[in-house]
Amino acid sequence: MKEEIVSKVLEGDSRAIARMITLVENHSKEASSLMKEIHRYTGSAHIIGVTGVMGSGKSTLIAELTRLYRKNGKKVGIIAIDPTSPFSGGALLGDRVRMTELILDKEVFIRSMGTRGMLGGLAGAVYDVVEILDASGKDVILVETVGVGQAEVDIIKIADTTVVVIVPGLGDSVQTMKAGVMEIADIYVVNKADHPGIDQTVMEIENLVELSSNPNTPIIKTIAKTGEGVSDLLEAISQHQKYLETEGELEEKRKIRYEAELIEIIRNHLLDMIYDESIVKQRIDTIVDRILSKETDPYTAAEEILGRILK
Amino acid sequence: MSRKIRVLIAKPGLDGHDRGAKVVARALRDAGMEVIYTGLHQTPEMIVETAVQEDVDVIGLSLLSGAHMTLFTDVISLLKEKGMEDVIVVGGGIIPDEDIPKLKKIGVAEIFGPGTLVEDIVSFIEKHVKREDR
Incomplete structure (x- = not known):
């Protein structure tokens, strides 16, 4: 399945290109392995x-x-x-x-x-x-x-x-x-x-x-x-x-793109981790309530959440 | 992350009445879907090629010209040719009651005539699009 999509994308097959775009847009599981395959052809x-x-x-x-x-x-x-x-x-x-x-x-x-x-x-x-x-x-x-x-x-x-x-x-x-x-x-x-x-x-x-x-x-x-x-x-x-x-200059432009892409990927991974973290998911409302009532502040709350994920 | 339902709203044929299509497009947008709107006078070939490239889950065809039997049939057979039978095709506009069973027989999932509540279109789509990750 994976090899098939990649080889069809490389052939320029519209259907395969369209499917692969949907997969990356939806952050689906196969997306990153497909993207790894095609980078060298770009x-x-x-x-x-x-x-x-x-x-x-x-x-x-x-x-x-x-x-x-x-x-x-x-x-x-x-x-x-x-x-x-x-x-x-x-x-x-x-x-x-x-x-x-x-x-x-x-x-x-x-x-x-x-x-x-x-x-x-x-x-x-x-x-x-x-x-x-x-x-x-x-x-x-x-x-x-x-x-x-x-x-x-x-x-x-x-x-x-x-x-x-x-x-x-x-x-x-x-x-x-x-x-x-x-x-x-x-x-x-x-x-x-x-x-x-x-x-x-x-x-x-x-x-x-x-x-x-x-x-x-x-x-x-x-x-x-x-x-x-x-x-x-x-x-x-x-x-x-x-x-x-x-x-x-082209190389410079491409470096800028890859750096931005890299940061984007890392950001998405981190956000996924934050939202997947069940403790956070359950508690995000209560955390917001605590910020509202001045019991804590956004910076302290963010440090707590990140600390829990990155430990 | 969640996957979004993508819908193509297309106006096949020669009539220029796109108000209904635009109302539906907006309602689907407000229901959280990504709606691709293509404008007037689309041929079945153009509609199906757009559906391929945009990888939509649903095609909504709106027409008031009376040519629905031919145009719906063409869209559905082109979808089959491309192996895209999983795309749900729905219709709207002016379509006589006696044609609805015939259209359903060739594979149109539902016809939404004048007076349909947009909520019903939204819930029909939400119910029929398979939600698994592709």
């Missing part, structure tokens, strides 16, 4: 992160980019992340609506993911899903973050190339000076270039880039809906890829 895909506010056109842009990559004969994997409800645990994953015409292309694999409690704009199992798609022979993997605000920057821990999508009309120039999302771009896209205010927005990004540590960061104007400017974006992405490869 490393050849170019991972592109696409982030930006909600409604900025990320999905449409990804659909257009994919169309161009397919014209060049590249195999494409898409991971489209939408938020999981903190209340119900459910999610409405609707990015496929913009990707309809890619569905029947055998060399395109699209997976929608809910964040399932992860902050930072990504989904919990996204590191694993990137590895699975990479091992399955995709040349390009596009990761679409949730619609971000200002501080969700975790995409840089995964992507070789990070594309930040901006649209006109989101506020004054101070917005572009803020920390966070506006610092992570390898490429800026100003989408909806047919909307009013486009020149102002481009100028503000130009000012931002000029004063930054990387004044050569490209700014691309696009109209994702019609495909205008998307080939310029494709060109900018491949320039960036060449730069990473020739300057030895």
